[in-house]
Amino acid sequence: MIRHSFQKKNIFIRLPFSADFLTLAMAFADKGARGFGYGDRETGGLVLAIEELFSFYERESTKGSTVEIEMEDQGYRLVLSLFFCLADPDMRAFNLTWNVNHDSQESLEMLGPMIAARTLSSLRLEFGADEKVILRLTRNREYSMAERVALPPSGNTSTLRLLNPSRDDLYHFASMAATYGSPFLPPFLARPEMAADMLESGHLNALLVAGDDWIMGGVLWKPLTDSCLELYGPYLFIDNPDDEAMTLLMDEAVKCISRSWFKGLVRRQGALAGHERFFDFLGEIQLSGKNDVNATYYYRQLKEESSGVVYCTGNLAIFLDEQYRRLCLPRQIRTASNLRLRNASVLAVELENARSLAVMRPLCAGKDLDTNIRAHLDLLHGQGIENFIVELDTGRSEDVAFADALEKNSFLPRLLIPDAGLGDLVIYDHCKLNAQS
């Protein structure tokens, strides 16, 4: 089976980091986005974000420094990256909890970054050597939701075959998946055009199973990080008591995936019958709300060895040691030194309203970790969110620094997803005593 793979389409500009070049930076974002075929809404959002961020950090930057801006078209989304050098940049306004105080000039100045963060689909911060800062702004293309389509008639007994989908096949499959419904339908399947664009640009792989003229089901996978793939499905639209469709899909998909350059494969949906043929069980998180749903986490190591060193302390070290032993993963746990904290921490929040879930990810560690986490909990509780998860990447010392503050705020490490970040990903759950791993 030939898989689509990612072919980078990008443009790049290097500018003096000064207000004189703001309009050029905005024009770069505008012309670039339009050149890649994006519409007014996506382009406008990015131009606004770059205007605000460029203006704000240009004022903080050293005179004579430069900024590099890269725009990459990933088919279904644009990623605009700003690279510049700045000691201890003020990032407080990226927190969802940030509120502008109209009586404070300092606070008003932070209005720009706050607006920028909220016009984007996602924002990522990276810090490199020599005070290098990378802001990655992502803006998804606008897509319509799926329309209902016909599903295969029940009792269909046709011979099943695997199908390496075309763009049109996947579009139709996504419409079927949305029509069929699932508590674990990812956003790209709810928007068939998005799934098709992702397939075409090599950011999504899929394998379908068909019989006669019907698509009967499918399984999809895409990178979760640079080292880990995530599996979605299988989604089956037929009753197949002998599991033939499931076996066909999973055997071939896992075989294809096992040859990829990724280190691991994760599945974070509901329980999967017969998972032990393919996966290690990582644990389960119970999500309460209107419809109680268990998120079951499975993992498959793809490379025969994936060793590593983890720096951490305290209860996190105990938890990791237990998990590494259980999963027979070769890792060394070493004691971390104290990290020099920034003034302010930043947390990214992804909301899934359907599951009343907030997934929080540390972006940078600061001296206010404890109060910042609490402020996020209070705010989100106030918005009616019932479930809170924090994903902590053992490969980032900034993340590991959050461990103690998380525990102080009643978060407990529940499960470990190997290789799902720069290192392994530890999933913290908020005060759920009935979770198991």
Next chain:
Amino acid sequence: MNLDALIPDYVRNFQAYHPSRPDHILQLEYGVPFLNRLNNNENPLGPPPAAARVIAAFTPDRASLYPNGDSYDLRQALGDRIGIAPDRFLVGNGSCDVIASVIKAFCQLGDNIITADKTFAVYEWVAEFSGIEARLVPLLGYTFDPQAILDRIDDRTKIIFVCNPNNPTGSYWKRQVLVDFLEKAGNNLIVVVDEAYREYVEDPEYPDSIDLMKRFPNLVTFRTFSKMYALAGLRVGYLAGNDDVVEVVRQTSVAYSVNVQAQQAALAAISDDHEHIIATRTMVRMAKSFMLAICDNLALDTVSGEGNYMMIKVPINDMMMYRRLMKRGMMVRTMTGFRFPGWIRITLREKSVMELFAEALQKEIKSIQSTGRTW
């Protein structure tokens, strides 16, 4: 440099094989003082004595000289041994080398090759990264399905690869099955029979494919010194075919690819293999019988046939079982890449190692069974 623009799609889309890290690194990672290798179907008895002596006598000064470019002496010896002209052999740096040469010789974009879905994967890989379609036919039971392969032939089919015995299932076509297949396949394509494990087969009905070349001039045979002859570390394999066929494949082969020591060791190996083959077959037979009883006792399904390997179905995923066994110093092959998820393949080795492996496997299975957990 715009590297992307230089790369053909079929290369960009190909997902390369990643070999394991060296044993000494793995030992450190898994905290074991020694690793018993049951992952690569190597022969622990080592090469036949004459070959071992040649290797031991190799002096550093000979490393400064190029080898003979087309393994002249080895081909002469093979010719004498098998009874065909030396020019009908092409020696390569392991049989993977000759697989690539054959595909390059006969296939161009738009062509296809046919093989089984659950077999040695290099036929499929070389085809894919060369831009050639690999048509994969499901096994029938655990055996190559002759009719299903014939059904997939079209006017762009150039090569059919039959792994006989099949790695990893150990199944094989008997002479009559191969003859019937060759008759039906016709002369307009090449049929490669890969006999990497032929020396392990004791059935008199196992075909001598080189002998069949008189009747089927499109037949090509692959053999190797890596398995029975225990020269895997030197990398030497060969193909045999009719003159016209071999002459074409020679055009796409790289001369000087087989090193001096490999040529000389292989030559010595075939001069002194009788006792070695008997001893190896005995070892494999005993190991298989021992392991079948152990697996039966543990209620584990197995698949085994000819060859120095067998497959075991484990109650957890194969990668997890790999890691659990690595922690006990046992390195096995996971089978998901062969489209057998949940299975491992082990090499059948000497008694002492098989006993250690059996002990490790029993502990793991009992631990899984006693907790009722598959993790």
